[in-house]
Amino acid sequence: MIAIEPAREVVDAGLAEGRAQLIWTRRVSDLETPVSALLKLGSDVPGTFLLESVQGGDWRGRYSIIGLAPDLVFRIRDGRAERSAGGFDDADFATMDEPPLEAFRRIVTESAAQIPPTLPPPSAGLFGYLSYDMVRYVEKLPDTAPDPLALPEALMVRPTIVAVFDNVASEITFVTVARPGSATSAYDEATARLTRAVDALESRLPATRPVGSAPASRAEPISNTTPAEYRDMVERARAYASAGDIFQVVPSQRFSAPLPESPLALYRALRRINPSPFLFYLQFNGFAVVGSSPEILVRVRDGVVTIRPIAGTRPRGKTPAEDAALEEELLADPKERSEHLMLLDLGRNDVGRVATTKRQSNKDGGVRVTQQFHVERYSHVMHIVSNVEGKLKPELDALDALFAGHPAGTVSGAPKVRAMEIIDELEKHRRGVYGGGVGYISAAGDLDTCIALRTGIVKDGMLRRCTRRARCSARRRRRGDSPDPPLSPPALKDCAMILMIDNYDSFTYNLVHYLEELGADVVVRRNDKITVADALALKPQAIILSPGPCTPNEAGICLDLIAAAPENMPILGVCLGHQAIGQAFGGDVVRAGAIMHGKLSTIRSHGRGLFAGLPAAFEGTRYHSLAVARDTFPDVLNIDAETADGEVMGLSHKTRPIFGVQFHPESIASEHGHALLRNFLVAAGVVA
Numbered sequence: 038m039i040a041i042e043p044a045r046e047v048v049d050a051g052l053a054e055g056r057a058q059l060i061w062t063r064r065v066s067d068l069e070t071p072v073s074a075l076l077k078l079g080s081d082v083p084g085t086f087l088l089e090s091v092q093g094g095d096w097r098g099r100y101s102i103i104g105l106a107p108d109l110v111f112r113i114r115d116g117r118a119e120r121s122a123g124g125f126d127d128a129d130f131a132t133m134d135e136p137p138l139e140a141f142r143r144i145v146t147e148s149a150a151q152i153p154p155t156l157p158p159p160s161a162g163l164f165g166y167l168s169y170d171m172v173r174y175v176e177k178l179p180d181t182a183p184d185p186l187a188l189p190e191a192l193m194v195r196p197t198i199v200a201v202f203d204n205v206a207s208e209i210t211f212v213t214v215a216r217p218g219s220a221t222s223a224y225d226e227a228t229a230r231l232t233r234a235v236d237a238l239e240s241r242l243p244a245t246r247p248v249g250s251a252p253a254s255r256a257e258p259i260s261n262t263t264p265a266e267y268r269d270m271v272e273r274a275r276a277y278a279s280a281g282d283i284f285q286v287v288p289s290q291r292f293s294a295p296l297p298e299s300p301l302a303l304y305r306a307l308r309r310i311n312p313s314p315f316l317f318y319l320q321f322n323g324f325a326v327v328g329s330s331p332e333i334l335v336r337v338r339d340g341v342v343t344i345r346p347i348a349g350t351r352p353r354g355k356t357p358a359e360d361a362a363l364e365e366e367l368l369a370d371p372k373e374r375s376e377h378l379m380l381l382d383l384g385r386n387d388v389g390r391v392a393t394t395k396r397q398s399n400k401d402g403g404v405r406v407t408q409q410f411h412v413e414r415y416s417h418v419m420h421i422v423s424n425v426e427g428k429l430k431p432e433l434d435a436l437d438a439l440f441a442g443h444p445a446g447t448v449s450g451a452p453k454v455r456a457m458e459i460i461d462e463l464e465k466h467r468r469g470v471y472g473g474g475v476g477y478i479s480a481a482g483d484l485d486t487c488i489a490l491r492t493g494i495v496k497d498g499m500l501r502r503c504t505r506r507a508r509c510s511a512r513r514r515r516r517g518d519s520p521d522p523p524l525s526p527p528a529l530k531d532c533a534m535i536l537m538i539d540n541y542d543s544f545t546y547n548l549v550h551y552l553e554e555l556g557a558d559v560v561v562r563r564n565d566k567i568t569v570a571d572a573l574a575l576k577p578q579a580i581i582l583s584p585g586p587c588t589p590n591e592a593g594i595c596l597d598l599i600a601a602a603p604e605n606m607p608i609l610g611v612c613l614g615h616q617a618i619g620q621a622f623g624g625d626v627v628r629a630g631a632i633m634h635g636k637l638s639t640i641r642s643h644g645r646g647l648f649a650g651l652p653a654a655f656e657g658t659r660y661h662s663l664a665v666a667r668d669t670f671p672d673v674l675n676i677d678a679e680t681a682d683g684e685v686m687g688l689s690h691k692t693r694p695i696f697g698v699q700f701h702p703e704s705i706a707s708e709h710g711h712a713l714l715r716n717f718l719v720a721a722g723v724v725a
Contacts, residue, residue: 039235045224048215052223057150057216057480059161060227064235066209071101071202072305074209075318076245078105078237080301083125083322084194086164087304088477091312091416098314099205102159102477104196106230111144111163112189113137113171120144125322137174141191142436148195150214150480158338160201160212161480165193166319166326166489169444169472176454184467186494186501192321193478198234211235214480258294258502261465270463277459281663282586284379284634286450286459289503291466296500300325303495312416315487317475326470328492331415334474335387335442337435337484342388342427344442346380349373349421353414364412364419375635377410377421378658382544382704383446383453384425389546390441392427394553402428404550406705435484439474445488448472451660452543455586470494471503535723536577537561540585540592540613544660547703548583548611548714555715556724564593569601579607579721582614584701588626588663589617596621599695607694607721609647612661615697619665619688622673627666630684633659637706638686642678646689647696647716651709657686658704665699694720 039062051058066074075087084107090098110121112130118140121129133140148163168190173180201210213230215223262270267290274286296303304318304327315330336343351367354360367373385404393402408424429438449472450456460468476486493502535557539545541564549559560575564585572580572594580602582595589596592613599621602608610618616626640657642648665685670676678687678698688697696717702710718724 039228039232041228041231048224048227052215052217055217057214059150059152059156059212059214059480060224060231061156061160061210061212062231062235063208063210064238065207066202067207069202069209069238071103072301072308073242074200074202074238075103075301076243077240078103078198078200078234080318081299081320082106083320084110084123084196085320086194086196087316087318088159088164089308089316090314091308091316092314099203100157100159101202101204102164103200103202104164104194104198105200105234106197107194108197109144109148109195111141111165111191111193111195113141113174113191114189137191138436138440142434144193145434145436145478145482148478148480149482150216152479152481156210156212157201158479158481158483159477159485160199160210161214162477163193163195164319164477165191165475166470167191167439167443167474167486168470169448169468169489171440171473172444172457175440175443176457178454178457179461182461182464182467184469186467186469186496188324188469188494188496197230200234200238209238256295258292258500260290260292262290273463274459278634279628279632279662281588281661283456283459284451284660285376285446286456286463287448288460288463289448289468289471290464291471291501291503293499293501295498296495297498300327300495303327303493303500307491311491313491315475317487319475324494324496326475326489326492326494328475328489330475330487330490330492331420332445332447332488332490334445334476334486334488335439335484336486337429337438337482339483340429342392342429342438342441344384344388344425344445345422346377346384346425346445346447347413347420347422348377348380348447351419353417353419360414360419367412367419367421368410373421374410377423378704378706379451379635379660380446381406381409381423381425382547382658382701383451384423384442385550385705386544386546387442387446388425388427389550391429391433391438392550393430394550403554404547409705435478435482439484439486443474444472446543447488448490452541452584452586454541468503534558534560534575534577535579535581535721536572536575537581537583538567538572538593538595538598538614539563540583540595542583542585542613544701544703545583548581551703551711551714552581552718555711555718557718564595567594569594569597572598573601573603577606578723579609579717582608582610582617584612584614584660586613589613589620592617604693607717608696609717610697611703612699612701615688615699616663616665618690618695618697619671619674619685622671622690623669624671624674625666625669626663629662629664630682632662634662635660638680638700640678640686640700641681642687643676646675646677646687647698647713647720648677648687649716651712651716655708656706657698657700657702658707659700660704661699665697696720 048058088102118133118137119130313329319326333345351363395403474486595617
């Protein structure tokens with residue numbers, strides 16, 4: 038007889054009210070490990086999984102999670118959403134009526150339950166993976182690469198038994214869920230499930246070969262891309278960066294090798310050799326996903342969205358002194374710092390897409406960088422890490438947050454959409470699980486996912502693993518970072534609306550949050566999703582043209598909107614938007630004197646227009662390889678700011694309220710970004 042919580046009458050009362058009920062039992066686990074428990078519970082049964090964590094390369098995270106015996110399997114493949122009652126054969130699945138993302142949301146809603154405060158968030162919910170290619174249901178991408186693995190684009194299971202290891206209390210809690218509409222004996226059935234799990238845990242450990250006893254010889258892994266082809270990929274990617282299409286793109290290749298051992302043996306070796314914050318073993322029908330990832334994709338906990346960009350790496354030293362020297366070298370490396378700055382700005386943008394603003398929630402609104410350029414040490418390497426948080430908008434949920442950050446800039450590039458188009462062009466095969474996310478959506482609506490890095494797919498006796506061996510952009514120089522000083526609250530005017538034309542950029546929502554903090558009400562429309570007539574019909578108080586990839590000729594309606602706007606319409610262009618203004622009035626947009634992606638420059642202003650009241654010289658972050666040519670600069674425009682080498686950094690129209698800045702005032706490393714944007718809002722009559 039096992040002790041069950043809560044009491045039968047509590048469960049029956051909750052079910053009668055239509056609420057799913059968690060039922061659990063606890064056991065001392067000081068003689069078990071998560072792996073030994075998994076072996077006893079059935080490591081090779083489809084739908085079984087193990088999630089673990091190691092912090093700092095040395096300390097096991099508090100909770101390890103085992104799931105088994107799903108009563109629902111949800112998958113997305115070939116444009117369809119399908120579900121089964123626990124089976125994995127194709128015949129077990131029925132196609133759902135909704136489009137895939139709507140069906141995903143329905144499954145999450147169906148799986149909802151209140152999790153008692155005495156249990157951790159992953160005690161019940163949906164667990165599995167979301168492939169890189171799920172982005173195709175959110176963004177329109179070329180999708181010309183074949184998919185030889187032919188795995189589902191998303192696969193989630195809802196286990197009927199979750200075993201939660203508390204590695205601090207040396208306790209294991211078995212949890213099951215009784216759902217409304219189940220048999221009148223729901224409590225007895227739940228008790229039986231828990232009893233079977235406890236009995237299995239108390240059985241003898243099956244014979245298992247020790248980790249490390251490997252076959253005498255191993256075949257060398259084979260890439261789907263030759264060295265010459267990969268070099269060509271890198272050179273083509275660099276050419277796109279030089280042409281202004283992207284700041285960075287992250288190409289990959291897939292390696293394959295025979296794997297005579299089981300997927301669990303691979304996992305056991307991986308967790309020992311490369312312990313990481315996110316360790317996972319997912320066993321499905323005919324394939325397994327095994328990985329050891331260092332990086333969060335998106336986390337939602339108690340309504341707070343977290344993205345934690347990682348970029349910049351050094352090996353661990355052999356001594357504390359070597360560690361300290363390598364950390365100092367890492368933080369001083371201009372290439373590593375500029376790359377990390379780019380991903381930090383991108384993370385701020387992704388959180389900003391779904392986070393409340395300070396106007397909406399003064400207490401905890403806005404995007405917050407709670408950790409910046411911090412070095413974390415893992416088992417074999419150290420990384421530069423930052424942490425970005427924001428309060429999820431009340432009308433949105435964990436799936437909205439997930440797709441705002443998926444895929445991570447770490448595995449795609451920036452601007453994301455254009456980078457992913459280039460990835461589709463360059464890579465031979467669909468990526469599949471690599472670069473997607475692995476984790477769970479809890480029954481209470483929380484989300485915890487990691488990026489599928491250091492991840493292998495085991496199928497048909499073969500191990501397949503993608504690697505990113507280069508991030509393609511330009512060489513970078515040293516940068517510093519200086520946050521804006523606080524500004525006094527603006528005097529708001531009557532709900533003045535600003536129309537933001539989004540040029541498919543990865544920093545647009547950083548601008549949105551800055552503007553809304555300053556008192557603006559911002560409406561965002563992509564440059565090909567609205568006509569010039571419809572844009573002007575919205576009667577905006579002002580128009581902002583965002584940064585973006587490529588040239589003004591590819592910036593949707595931007596050039597036509599500048600031409601059609603009333604002469605008294607305030608317009609601000611940032612980066613690509615700035616170039617569009619220069620071109621619209623007769624200037625040429627050409628290759629800049631230097632490629633500047635994630636670099637800081639000293640901006641020297643003439644003290645007028647947007648630069649009034651700002652220092653004569655300050656630091657601004659630049660992400661561009663094109664610029665408005667000085668020798669064809671239009672007579673109707675002023676040059677309001679420039680760099681020491683004469684590159685135009687700011688412009689204004691001589692008779693109209695039109696302004697442009699080539700640098701990014703919304704970057705966390707730019708000085709006086711809020712003050713500059715406030716000057717525009719004052720000029721536009723949005724704030725006093």
